[in-house]
Amino acid sequence: MSKQILIVDDSESIREVLAFSIASAGYEVLTACDGLDALKYFDGRPIDLLLTDYHMPNINGLELILKVRQIELYKYMPILVLTTENQVDMMKEARDCGATGWLLKPFNTEKLLQTLRKVIR
């Protein structure tokens, strides 16, 4: 069974670009438009990677990560945060919340897949 990746971003365009590139690489894709929307997927089904934006309405990226990490099943699930700011503080904050790594916007497909391969196979 191919790996399942959950994409969370409030921008429809980014969500679609991500979904398209990731699906083309042979992964299965789930999408959610914000942290709150995303939480419904963490119902026990296997999710192999969470790729979430940082700034989002309702529940933002960091809050989402904190919540997800509390669920035993997803404790070691790789999580990547989408960010535009290449700033140590930001990344550190994300890491402190439990993120595995980050993906800098803007990115191209190649960079995206390369980063994915760092955390899932």
Next chain:
Amino acid sequence: MAAEVIQGLYSYFTFRIGNELLAVNIGHITKILEMTEITKVPNSPRYFKGIINLFGEVLPVFDGRLKLGFPEAERTRNTCILIFVFELDGQPASSGLVVDSVGKVVIFDAEQLRPVQQNGKGFNSEYIDGIASINNESVIILNLEKVFAEDEISLKNAVD
């Protein structure tokens, strides 16, 4: 010494020049000095007493009597220098004013302040923010910005 005007206070500080009881908002007062040596600055108008050294800062000092249109008088042991801070073109500026004696701090609510009538009291009604009273005596609330506003120019004119 970055003194700044403190806004929004209702306390006023009173002082006397001649027979007049005057006051300014306490937010404008930074120091009260005993009369001290004032260094004269040549070629400046008479109401400009000169400059003083206030803890390493050089400040101009004006003669309150001459500045506000009172007759000149000898200094007494009650003579004091009030150091004010006020806004000049949006920036705080400081200067001193020689007054005959200092009074006390009083609180006036906004409704206790009356607008100025043209009273012919001898000095420019533009300088006055309002009138209040203590024990039936009128207190003239000064508008320092207006009092000192023209000095930048008048000093220059006096020299030319």
Next chain:
Amino acid sequence: MNSFVEKFKDEVKDYCERLESNLLLLEHEPENHQVIEEVFRIMHSMKGSGGMFGFDLLSDVTHDLESLYDIFRSKKRQIDSEAISFTLKSIDGLHQLMVESPTSDDARFAEKMKSETRMQIARLNAEIHSDEQEDIHATRNSVLSNLNQNTWYISFVPYENILKNGTNPLYLIDELNAFGECNIQVSFDRLPALVAMNPENCYVSWSLFIATAENIETLRDVFIFVSDQAEILIEKVSSQNVLHDETILANFLNTKLNEEIWEIIESEMPEADLLQDEKEEDTVTLKSSVEIPKNSAFAQTTVDSIRVDSKKIDQYMNLVSELITAQSRLELITSMLNHPDLELIAENFGKLSRQLRDNAFDMSLIPLQSVAVRFNRLVHDLSKSLEKEVVLITEGMETELDKNIIEKLIEPLLHIIRNSIDHGIENRNDRLIKQKEAFGTVKIKASTTGSSVLIEVEDDGAGLDLTQIKKKAIQKGIINDHSNLTDEEIARLILEPGFTTAELVTDVSGRGVGMDVVKKRIQEMRGVIELSTVKDRFTRISIKLPLSLSIIDGLLTMVGDGYYVIPSSTIKKIHFIKSKSLKRDQLIEIEGAEFPCLNMHDEFIGDGNAPEEQLVVIIGLDNLLFGLVVDEVIHEYQAVIKPLGRLMKGLDLFSGASILGTGQLALLIDTNKVIKKYM
């Protein structure tokens, strides 16, 4: 929020300066990857924070610039001088975009910058494309041999908690494995006894040798997410594939082991010599003056300076001068009380206060070096646009000046340099005919002499054409036909208002300030400007400035009961005179020279009680002499000058006051204005 915005603006200024110096460095070392990385990083930070603080235009434009530098950073293409010049120009543009509420003009300007940037990117991409054909050959070749491969040693020791972020360390080892042949060692050294083991922790570590054509950045990138959760060491073993040479690998591991032992020992010793290295080098050329140590990325992480609001420094200076005033009062009282213990304490207190003053004074000084990059930049830009080869030599850039002076000095200096390159230095052919070096030289030399600083700007160009200058000056009515002037006096004519030496006003020096404004600025800072020139050899402009605007060397004098300070730099001579021998506004004659004077007693006091014997302090401004008649000359005096405040801006005879030891005030005479008023 506002204070953040201010901080950000400061930061951007800082970023721009760093960009400039890095770019100038790249011009000489286009292959210096560390510098490219730095440029990229700075642009990235500007983009990120620009957007955050609402400077969207800035953020937009830097975004494109960043993409441009990504090309160089990813080594798709080496940076070229066209790109460098373009970026320098763009940096200037960035300042313009630092507006919180941009107008449509700003937006258009930003659009223009963006499209220019994209054109650069397109240009480079096109070049990359044409290169790719060749690349195919290159890759084929590298497959055939190991020549492109390096051997690296990588040690990866994850912290025990690395798993908690969802990292799988094995993927990272896998990723490395994909880069080339690996020789991997797994270590279980840290594995605890079974009872003590936490199954959620990671106790494994890896060390490996890898032979790959990838560069160190790519290798580091593998660990980018875990750099805070593991100890990672990447070292080059050899620039060939030596994986099968057991001896080399073993030797390498041995030296590593030794190094680690040494590191432990050295880390306990002070790093004295590191500091010394930076202070040397008096003579620096363009190249070395902007050179940064090769490991700048690391050097910059150590904190060797802190940013302090200049207002705080001013405040500190004020407090110190209060202290000095208090101290001189203490000294005065001590001398009257005649108490030995108190005297001892007062003396000590005095010494400490003076040290503190010197120290505070020192703090408000900044080295000329801080603006040197702008000189470099100007020379770079001008030599490009005028197509003249010019080398800039700077000397003594560590000379320190009051930051207020430096700020005011930049424009005049830039103008002088502009003149030197535009009018002074000849074009290549002319230089060759004159048997000079093909490239011109502009030399900026700074040095401290006593309490003033001397700055010289010298070019080895054509020199000033004195005949031409004289002709012009007569034409413009600055002098008349019969003026009998020395060469130096003729040269000085270019400092006169309304004088332009250039036959045709060029785009470069024809705009903005003229030399007369330069002179004015320098004089405003109580500085002196001098010229010397030899035809076809050089023009040298010397500027002498006080170290600080707040401290000057002056002569303390007395008139009536008031004290007045006359700046020493303007004083030519002092003479005794009989007060009866002069009246107000009268000309005074000393040693055969006649000049106007101001009897300060008559003018300032006017009581007619001037002492019989007075002194005339002769001051000079340009070629004018003027006498200031005072009652008494007290002594020479290093005066801390206090501004008179904004209410007294109208006073035009005095430019400040100084607090004497007794707490009394002395007025500082503004000699320029006095002369103008009473001449």
